[in-house]
Amino acid sequence: MxxxxxxxxxxxxxxxxxxxxxxxxxxxxxxxxxxxxxxxxxxxxxxxxxxxxxxxxxxxxxxxxxxxxxxxxxxxxxxxxxxxxGSGVLASALAMDKVISKKLFKQEEICTPTFEVLNKNNWQNKDENLVEKLVDNLGLPLVVKPALEGSSLGLSIVDKAEDIINAIDTAFEYDTEILIEEYIDGKEITVGVLGNQELLILPIIEIKPKEGIYDFTAKYTKGMTEFIIPAQIDEEVYRESEKMAYKAYKELKCCGMARVDLILSTNGKPYVLEVNTIPGMTETSLLPQASKAAGIEFTELVIKILEYALE
CATH class of the missing domain: 3.40.50.20 (Rossmann fold)
Structure with missing residues (x-):
């Protein structure tokens, strides 16, 4: 080159x-x-x-x-x-905004957890009736996270109604708009995708935090999370997860590379959580791990991504 x-x-x-x-x-x-x-x-x-x-x-x-x-x-x-x-202006903006991307997923019949959106301007009075409505609509536990942050910053999983206000306040420290969604109990998986028009779906990774949730600490502290490649899931569920990742990537108009995060419910139904258009790229990050499992070493992956940019 x-x-x-x-x-x-x-x-x-x-x-x-x-x-x-x-x-x-x-x-x-x-x-x-x-x-x-x-x-x-x-x-x-x-x-x-x-x-x-x-x-x-x-x-x-x-x-x-x-x-x-x-x-x-x-x-x-x-x-x-x-x-x-990586992706262009539109795809990057859409994928980064979890609220907009989830609305698009719903429109295109890509399964994603049910959610509500809360704006900081509407939260000044900390309306307890709103908390009650959230629990009625989404149940418990709940997932609360900022609309425009990555690496699980500002994310909380709330088991009790009395803890919702604190979780909302925490999320608002990172953004003026937040996402509150139903909690899907199940396996976390991630699907790496490479390419522009012709796509390469990488081996699926199952993510198993050794303690608690896959938060910022679990993501970036060595030894705190186990990664299983390929994910040990039913073959039919595996194929369906690949299809969902492919569709999410295409509908957002992603290019070059992305990592699609999903959760599998206890009955094996995949839900798309979000799409990361610039996933971590250290040699131990998820996309390089998946690439390595597909026979693509780190340096080859980096050059391949550059070549996609020049197509």
Missing amino acids: DEKVAVVCGGRSAEREISLKTGKAIYKALKSSNIDVIQLDPQADNFHQILKETEIDVAFIALHGRYGEDGTIQGLFEIEDIPYT
Whole structure:
């Protein structure tokens, strides 16, 4: 590959530190392949100046969360006419907004947990009748999370009605709009997808936290979660989960790569939770693990994603 690559990582979201780890792993992989590569952080004051002066041919976006996974940085590269990895502006924005993406899933008959949306402006008085309605409509336990955050930041699973207000307040620390959804008891799985038009569905991973839920700590603390590849689930359920992931990816108009997170109910019904358009890309992250199980080593995966950006 002769193109000059900029690995764009860091940024100013709550997931900055994870992004820096992702960027470092990608940079190292490209460097080992003798590719002309630099590392850029949008947080730097002179980011735009460096971007113009270095005359890069393609950007490998390794940003997580706001301003990187939500269509913002994609829009900048569109204006600068610089090819970039992953999904475009629209798909990135849709997937990042859990409320909008879940509405789209419902419209396209992609099974997703029943949910309610709450805006911060409507929550100032902490209406206890609203809490009662949430329990009536969705039951207990409930899942409460911000609409626009990743890495399970601000997420709570609530077992008791009296704890709902605290969970809502916690979610509102991260966003002005939050999602409250029914809790589906079952197995957490994730499906990696690669490609633009012709898609490669990677082996499904079953996620088993050793304690509690698969939250920020369980995701990023070594040894706290067991990953089973391929997931030990019924073959029919496995195929249905692949189909759901494929459809979610297509309906959101994703490109390059994504990771579709699902939960299987106790009777084996898959529910799509969300789509991550810029999943973690350290060598131990889920997408690289799934790729490795498919015979694609980390460096090969990184180059493949770059090639998708240049198609």
